[in-house]
Structures are given as C-alpha cells and as structure tokens.
Amino acid sequence: MKRKTWLKIVIGILSVLFIIDIMASFYFYNLAIERGEKDFLQGNEDLEVSAETMDVLLEGDWRSWVDGQAFDEWTSVSHDGLELKGYFLEAEEPSDKVVVMAHGYLGNAMDMGLFGQYYYEQKGYNIFTADARGHGASEGDYIGFGWHDRLDYVDWIDRIIETYGNDTEIILHGISMGAAAVLMTAGEELPDNVKAVIADSPYTSVNDLFAYQMDRMFNLPTFPFLPSTSIVTQLRAGYSLKEASALEQVKKAEVPILYIHGDADTFVPTSMSETLYENTKSDAELMIVEGAGHGEPYVAAKDKYINKVNAFLEKYTEWQ
Template identity: 60%
Template sequence: MKFGKGLKIMIALIAILLLIDLFAGNYFYNLAIKREQKTFLQGNDDLEVSAAAMDVFTKGGWRDWVASQDFDEWQLQTFDDLTLQGYYLPAKKDTNKTVIFGHGYLGEATDMGLYAQYYYEELGYNIFLFDMRGHGKSEGDYFGFGWHDRLDVLDWTDRVIDQVGDNAEIVLHGLSMGAGTMLMASGEDLPPQVQAVVADSGYTNVYDLFQYQMNRMYNLPAFPILPTTSMVANIRADYSFFEASALDQVKKAEVPILYFHGRDDTFVPFKMANKLYKQTNSYAEIYLYDDAGHGEAYAIHKEKYQTKLSDFLTKFIE
C-alpha cells in the first residue's frame, strides 16, 4: 500500500517536471526563434558595441551609400512556400563577379551595405542582398539560424546565375547568423559558379550557440531545457538544433572558406571559429582580430580586413 502511494507521488513529480520542462522549451522557443520583437537582448553586455565600431556603424556613410543605390528588387518562392525579398545591384562595369550577402540575427539585407560598398566600389562586384526568412520584408514566422536559409541561398544563387550567366563567379559572404547560413550552405552540392565563402563571426551549430548563451545569460544548464526547446523547434519550425550544424557542413565543404572573428567576441566565442577552421574539409584561412567584439572586426580593423579579403578572393576569382 505504502509502495503504491510512493509510486503515485513519484509519477506525479515526474509529470510536473515534464510539464515544467515543456513550458520552458516553449518559452525559450518564443524567446529566441519565434518572429517577434526581442527585448531580451537589450542591455546585453555581450552585444555592447565599442565606441570605435559604433562610429563606423552609425557615421560611416555607408548607409547613405546603400540608400542612394538603385537596387533591382527580386522575390523568391521557397521550398516551403514563403516569399523572400532580395536586392540586386549590377556593377558599374559589366562583370561576372557577384557577392551574395547574409545578414545577422534580427537584421535585414541593407545591414550588409557596410561590406557591400567595398565589394562594389573597390572590387567591382555585382551585389546581391536579401532579407533572410523571418526578417525584413521576407515572410516567415521563425528564425532559421541558417538551416533552412542554406537552401534559400542555393535558390538565390541559381537566380544570380540566371542573371549574370553561366560564367558567373560567386562569393557567399555572411555575418553572424549569415555566416552560419553560408557555412551550412558550403556542405551542400553547390553549383561550380560558387568560388568562395566568407564567414564573419560564425558559430559551430545552433545547439552549441544556445548552450553557451543559456549559461552566460541565464546561468542555466543546457539539459534538459535545450533538448526540449530543440524538440519544440522541430515541431513548430521543422528543424532541430542538432541538425542545424555549420560544423558538420564544413566537414563536407569543397569550396574555399575564409573565416574572420573578433577575439573579444563574448556573444559567439572565437573558439567556435577556430573549431570550424580546423574541421573544414576544403582550403581555408582564418584571421582573428584583437579588440573586436561580435561582428566588429571589419569596423575596427578595416584595412587589414579588406587586405585579407581581397588577397583571398584573388586566389580563386579571376
């Protein structure tokens, strides 16, 4: 009799814990993945921008440059029937060289104008920017952290080839979540026109990223909340944190990859970039920059970044 009562209490406690875990999984899904305003990042010290970088981000003149360009607006229908928005700018002189940009979490296409201006004005590339699913003018009620977005990149790449021609030479350049996207795309069957990938401030996989941030922001262990959140994401957004892995993809990559990362990045630690670099199957280079936080390397070390970028691209693009 006593054993039966104890068993019932134990089952009730387990049921309560499972309900709490499921509630937490849904909470963190809504917090990080559902498309809505994200107030939890406000006041986050890991995303505090240095004065030097902020000056470039706000006063560099590149936003005026973007606003003054006459982009062609493109749309893409995705494999899961979303409509994405893109912006194409042909180079001043006819060229087969094109860069496709991927922006960061909560950003939009035009955020990559800081980099696009250099490709356009100095390297003479055609420019293509797009709002990733769930961002900007693109449809989607969740953030994919690169996994579904990698397939969108393949479709956008085909669209660029249609525009430029079969002799197109294409660079995939991503920042933060955009870097994760381009790295995840690198392991796919890319068309031969894709000649190089540039990944700035990328992460190994979504599980590692969230595990690191849960511990840093909330002092919470990954288990059991994060596996449950991944299960919720699989149900609501059709991807799990385990499969969304840039690390697994670069192990299959055949395209050359250039990694940039700031040593002072506490939002996505530079150790992730080192791990990605060491596991990359294809030719790869990595450059780590002192005094640079998340996504700040270009703003703070502009000339060094541009030199490394240009030298890398000239190895693989005529």
C-alpha cells in the first residue's frame, strides 16, 4: 500500500509540474513571440539609455526628415502567404547603391531612418527598409526574430535587383533583431550584388537570447521551460528557437560582415557579437563601443560609428 501511495504522489507531482511547464510555455510564447504590445519591456533596466540618446531616438531631426520623404511603398507576398510592406527611397542623384535596413524588435521600417538619413544625404545612396513580419503594416501574428524574415529579405533583395538592374550593389544594415535578421540572411545563397553586412547589437540565436533573458528577468532555469517554449513556437509560428540561429548562418556566410556592439549592453550581451565574430566564415570585423547600451552605439559614438562603417565599405566594396 505504501509503495502505491508513494507512486501516486510522485505521479501527481509530475503531473502538476508538467501542467505548470505547459502553461509557462504558452505564457512565454504569448509574452515574447505572439504579435502585440509587450508591457514586460517597460521599465526594463537593461534597455535604459542615456538622456542624450533618448532625445535623439524620440525627438531627433531624423524623424522629421523621414516624415518629409516620399518613399515608394512596395508590397511582397512571402513564401508562406503573408503580405509584407517595404519602402524604397531613390537617391537624389542616380545611384546603383542600395542600403537595405532591418529594424529591431517591436519597431517598424521607419525607425531605420536614424541610419537612412546618413546613407541618403551624406553618401547619396538609395535606401530600402521594410516592416518585418508581425510588425508595422506587414501581416503576421507572430514575431520571427529574424528566422523567417531572412527569406523575406532574400525576396526583397531579388526584387531590388530585378527593378534596378544587375549592376545594383547592396549592403544590409540591421540593428538588434534586425541585425540578427541580416546575419541569418547572410547565411543564405545570395546574389553577388550583396557586398557587405553591418550588424549592430545582434544575438547569436533566439534560444541563447531567451535562455539569457529567462535567467536575467525571471531567475528561471532553461530546462524544462525553454525546450517546451520552443515546441510551442514550432507549433504556432513554424520555427524552433534553436534553429533560429545567426551563429549557424554566419558559419556559412560568404559576404563580409561588420559587427558593432556596446560594451555596456546588458539586454543582448556583448559576448554574443564576439562569439559571432569568432565563428564567421567570411571576412569580418568587430567594433566595441565603450559605454554604449543596447542599440546605442550609433548615437553614443556617431563619428566613430560612421568612420568605421565608411572604412569597412571602402575596404570590402567599391562603395565610396
């Protein structure tokens, strides 16, 4: 009798733990991946930036510049049937150079005007940016964290070349989730038109990022919550957290990559860019910006940032 009693108790405990794990998995999916507002990021100390950076991000002149531009709106249908929106701005003088820019988590295409203004006004390039699936005016009820987005960017690249000709030269520039997206794109078979990739504050993989944040934000172990959340993500969004890996993609990359990261980034640790850099198959460079938090290097050290980008483009491409 005692043995049966203990067996029932153990089974009961395991059943309760299993139910808790399933509930937690759906909670984390809804929290981070399902499309919608994300209140959990409000007040997050890891996302705090300097007052100067906040002023630039919220009220910088680049915002009025974006509002004053006549972007051409493009529509694309993804491989899985989502209608996606992109925005192309032709240079004031004819140019065969196009910068494809990828925004961060919960952002939208026009957020990349922070970088686009420089490329457009100072370099004279065409610029293109898109609302990632699950963001802005693009369809999608989940956030792809760059994984499915990589195929969307391949489609956008093909369309740019088809529209503007085979002599078109392209660079990819992304920040945070957008940086991971362009790195994941770099691991695909790309046309020779793609000359370089600039990744600002990227993560190695969605699995690594979630593991880091589960510990930092919730003080939870990765097992069993992370594997079960990955299963839910596979079932509902069509990808697993482990397969969504910028690290595995850069191991296949042929295009030169410039990594930029702040050494005060506690939301996506600087070590992730270091790991990516060390494992990149193609030529790569790494710039660490002292004192910069997550996604802050451009504002925190603008001259250094621009000089590095220009030197990188001059070294690995014919862009002047």
